[in-house]
Amino acid sequence: MIHFDPQGLVLADLLAIARQDIPADFSQSARQRIDEGHRLLVKLAADGTPIYGVNTGLGAALDTPVAPVQASIPLGRAVGVGRLANRQELRAITATRLAGLAQGRSGISPAAAQALLDLLNSSVEPEVPLLGSLGESDLAPLSHLSLALTVPLTGKDGLALVSANAASVGLGALLVAEAQQALEAVLAALALSCEGYRANLSAFQPWASRLRPAPGQTEQSAALLRLLAGGELADSPRRLQDPLSFRCATVVQGAAQQALHQLHELIELELRSGADNPALISEEALVLATANFDSTHLALAAEGLGLALNRVAACGAERIAKLLSPGSSDLPRFLITQPGHVGMAALQRTSSALVAEIGHLANPLPAVSVPVADRVEDYAGQALAVVDKTRRLVERVVWLVSIELIVAAQAVDLRGALRLGQGSGQIHAAVRSQVAHLDQDRSGSVDVLALSRFISTHGFSAANAATTAGRSPTRC
Numbered sequence: 001m002i003h004f005d006p007q008g009l010v011l012a013d014l015l016a017i018a019r020q021d022i023p024a025d026f027s028q029s030a031r032q033r034i035d036e037g038h039r040l041l042v043k044l045a046a047d048g049t050p051i052y053g054v055n056t057g058l059g060a061a062l063d064t065p066v067a068p069v070q071a072s073i074p075l076g077r078a079v080g081v082g083r084l085a086n087r088q089e090l091r092a093i094t095a096t097r098l099a100g101l102a103q104g105r106s107g108i109s110p111a112a113a114q115a116l117l118d119l120l121n122s123s124v125e126p127e128v129p130l131l132g133s134l135g136e137s138d139l140a141p142l143s144h145l146s147l148a149l150t151v152p153l154t155g156k157d158g159l160a161l162v163s164a165n166a167a168s169v170g171l172g173a174l175l176v177a178e179a180q181q182a183l184e185a186v187l188a189a190l191a192l193s194c195e196g197y198r199a200n201l202s203a204f205q206p207w208a209s210r211l212r213p214a215p216g217q218t219e220q221s222a223a224l225l226r227l228l229a230g231g232e233l234a235d236s237p238r239r240l241q242d243p244l245s246f247r248c249a250t251v252v253q254g255a256a257q258q259a260l261h262q263l264h265e266l267i268e269l270e271l272r273s274g275a276d277n278p279a280l281i282s283e284e285a286l287v288l289a290t291a292n293f294d295s296t297h298l299a300l301a302a303e304g305l306g307l308a309l310n311r312v313a314a315c316g317a318e319r320i321a322k323l324l325s326p327g328s329s330d331l332p333r334f335l336i337t338q339p340g341h342v343g344m345a346a347l348q349r350t351s352s353a354l355v356a357e358i359g360h361l362a363n364p365l366p367a368v369s370v371p372v373a374d375r376v377e378d379y380a381g382q383a384l385a386v387v388d389k390t391r392r393l394v395e396r397v398v399w400l401v402s403i404e405l406i407v408a409a410q411a412v413d414l415r416g417a418l419r420l421g422q423g424s425g426q427i428h429a430a431v432r433s434q435v436a437h438l439d440q441d442r443s444g445s446v447d448v449l450a451l452s453r454f455i456s457t458h459g460f461s462a463a464n465a466a467t468t469a470g471r472s473p474t475r476c
Contacts, residue, residue, distance in 0.1 A: 003027040004095075004102035004117075008272020011264060014099070014173050018092035023121050026102060026113070033104025034113050036282040041107035041155055044280075044287055051287050052278050053159040054107075059377065073158030074146035077139045082131030085141070085167075090128060092170035093145060094120045096271065100164050104282065105274035108160035115151040116161065124148060130167065130388060134369060135295035135381035137277075138167035163277055165295045168383035169270040172298060175391050176264050178456070179305060182397045183256060185460035186312055187220065189404040190249050191227040191424045192431070193319045196411025197329055200237035201228065203247040216254025224250055227423030238330065245318035252315050256308035263301040270298070295383030302383065303364045306390040309397050310362035316404050317355045323411045324348055335410040341441045344410060347403050350448070354400045361393040402451040405431050406444075413437050430460070 002013045005027040016022045026034070045054055057064035058073070085093065098120060100106070101113050119126075126148035132140030142162040149161075194201070202208070204225055209218040228234070241247065275292040322328040324335060324344060336343025365386055371378040409431040412418065420428060434454050435447040454460075 001025055003030070004098050005030050006033050006103055008268075009095070009099040009102075011173055011176060011268050011271065014092060014095055014170070014271060015177055017095045017120070018088050018170070018174065019177075021091070024095060024098065024117065026098075026117065030102035030104065031110065033282070034101060034106075034108065034110055037104040037107050037280040038109050038155065040280050040282045040285060041287075044285075045155070049287060051156070052289060053163075054156050058159070068158070070153035070155065070158035073153075074143035074162050077143040077162060078147055080129030080132035080140040080144055082129050085128040085130055087125055088174065089130075089171060090125055090145070091120065092174055093128070093141065093167045094170075096170035096173070097142065097145075097161070097164055097166035099271050100166065100273070100275060101160070103274035105279040106160035106163075106276040107156040107278075107280040109155055109157055111151050112149070112153060112157040112161065115149045116146075119145075119148055130171075130384070133165075133167060133384040134372070134377070135165065135168060135299060135383040135385070136377060136379070137163045137275075137293040138165050138384055139163075141167040141384070160276060163293060164275045165270070165293060165298070165383060168295050168298055168387055169267060171384065171391065172263065172267050172302065172387045173271075175302065175305075175387055175394065176260065176267055178391065178394050178398075179260050179263075179309070181455060181459045182309070182394050182401065183253065183260065183312075185398065185401045185405070185455045186253060186256075186316065187223055188227070188427045188460045189316065189401045189408060190246075190253070190319075191224055191421070192405060192408035192412065192427050193323060194224070194228065194246065195231065195233055195418065195420055195424050195428075196323055196331075196408045196415065197242070197246065197319070198233065198236060198238040198415070199242050199246050200239055201225065201234050202237075202241075204250055214251050214254060215258040216256075217251045218254075220250035220254040220257065227427070228421035229423070230419075231421035231424060232419040233421065243318065243322055243328070245315040245322065249315055249319075252308075252311050256305070256312050259301070259305040259308040263298075263305050266297055266301050295381030298383040299365070299381050299386040302386045302390045306362045306386075306393050307364075309390075309393060310358050313355050313358045313397055313400055316400055317351045320348060320351050320404050320407050323407050329411065331411055331414050335407065335414060336438065336441075337414070338440055343438065343441070344407055344444070347407065347444050347448070350444070351400055351403050354396050354403075358393055358396050358400070361389050361396070365389075398452050398455050399448060402448045402455065405451060406435055406447055409435070410438055427460070430454070 002024045128144040146161040204221040279288045334343035334345040369380040434450045
């Protein structure tokens with residue numbers, strides 16, 4: 001059981017709720033905070049204090065002194081279109097909103113908060129379209145989610161349920177986890193490519209990072225050398241200097257890890273914050289208009305991650321090309337020894353297509369959007385749209401890195417007897433547990449999809465690779 005508490009929620013707990021179906025509850029202090037915030041709302045409203053969305057209109061109707069029907073707030077804003085959130089996404093979004101409500105700043109009634117908690121812990125999966133948010137509160141998706149609640153909405157309940165960026169943050173949390181798995185696989189692929197290419201490890205030595213410690217470079221270089229430790233590669237490079245896609249790999253991957261770290265930190269900041277407008281501060285008996293629903297920081301961090309992964313992808317595609325070229329690798333062309341067979345040549349076309357799509361998805365969304373609400377809402381952070389496109393980008397990175405792992409494993413096989421590093425040996429065994437050696441042409445998409453499912457399900461750390469080594473590849 002995981003508890004929503006005013007101290008906030010860590011990313012690992014949110015992922016456990018979303019991906020492992022762990023049940024959740026409010027802590028006692030969270031219930032007390034929620035109750036205090038609601039009682040303050042009732043008192044201030046009874047005293048005639050103007051409270052946005054309680055005794056005034058919303059958006060451009062702010063000047064209308066008519067209390068909105070709270071049930072109508074989500075009903076009128078359930079305007080989403082596009083694909084529906086899956087179960088993991090629904091749980092991530094719902095848990096994120098519950099983490100915000102646990103701050104006690106929304107003024108929501110305890111009954112409505114409990115109803116949302118009960119929805120999380122049930123097997124109900126509301127239909128929540130994910131296109132329609134501008135990132136200044138995820139009004140559309142949260143409205144669709146709120147329609148699944150059967151409790152009467154009073155006070156500020158309707159506004160409290162939809163006035164937050166819980167969809168952007170919840171899906172951003174899943175993005176962080178998926179990007180981390182992808183980058184672990186990228187590191188694994190780099191290690192195996194180094195083995196297959198017989199790369200020079202000079203650029204990854206500790207002194208290189210000491211001379212210019214770029215963000216993440218030291219850690220990525222050290223992790224790569226650990227995977228290669230125990231093998232013979234350090235003593236048998238083929239070239240004095242390798243192409244930049246090899247030499248610069250840990251610098252590029254370090255930059256991507258840095259971008260991911262920034263997004264991770266911002267997601268956790270949101271999971272311990274109150275983004276409600278207006279906010280109820282029970283300690284000060286204060287109702288406060290805020291702009292804490294703005295999502296610019298999340299959008300920029302997710303854009304930065306996409307741009308960094310675009311560069312990671314470009315390097316990976318080039319390493320694939322080098323391994324397939326006999327002039328660069330000193331291996332059979334397209335890594336096949338049978339005359340008349342295509343070998344792995346066609347996979348390079350897929351990698352090229354993926355790099356093009358990744359580059360397209362890495363293009364930033366425009367900073368200017370069409371104003372809405374009679375131009376009161378004349379700026380938009382667009383975090384949800386950015387998170388969604390970056391998750392699609394990560395999916396393509398996983399397909400691309402699956403190709404690199406398959407190509408690198410084939411190159412290792414064709415080198416003959418090699419003493420691989422302990423970690424790279426486990427990686428090779430894990431690839432071979434999913435994909436057999438290529439000795440004659442077959443459908444490469446089956447191999448890529450099998451390995452990408454492995455990456456998405458298990459991750460590709462050396463430890464995971466070790467546990468799956470030894471399984472026989474399944475051929476279709």
